[in-house]
Amino acid sequence: NAGVTQTPKFRILKIGQSMTLQCTQDMNHNYMYWYRQDPGMGLKLIYYSVGAGITDKGEVPNGYNVSRSTTEDFPLRLELAAPSQTSVYFCASRPPPTGNKNIQYFGAGTRLSVL
């Protein structure tokens, strides 16, 4: 089972460049999330989606955009990369909150450096 797949695993950007971090899941989960993880700071939610065509901002959305055209895919777009966006980015998904199914499934992460 593939689960949540993120690409690329590593990327170096120059200031002002743009890129898209890809995330796809094969579990038919409605809910998907993007987090960033800075050293010693835990996870911060950037954007989330509760289904195709529906997205909403998390705690730290500035400088990022998302789209959700299908259930499987939830790409994260950086338009004008800045050094402050150097981080490790994680995509996650989860099934709808039926019963006790509140478990999130994470991808392996994308390590991004902006120089």
Add this chain to the structure above:
Amino acid sequence: GDSVTQMEGPVTLSEEAFLTINCTYTATGYPSLFWYVQYPGEGLQLLLKATKADDKGSNKGFEATYRKETTSFHLEKGSVQVSDSAVYFCALVPPGGSYIPTFGRGTSLIVHP
């Protein structure tokens, strides 16, 4: 708002030592509580969970008990191994079907042979 507080790391132990990582939370009602583990270079994965007061979650020798009276969910293991070296995250999901979890900052565990 909801919050999760974990003890600062790193926690450094010798193999076979007893492990406790403290986690306390602030939330309304009875949230679901989780421990996730992140091994080096990987994403987070669920370690264990508990969904109501006095529940005990357990997995791979790790245990945590949902204590409503102290709003805590401390992670314990009787005898750690080098392979347990990782970062551990405590998290909560509020009751009522919310889809936004709250994570603690994570506690790094280093186990020496």
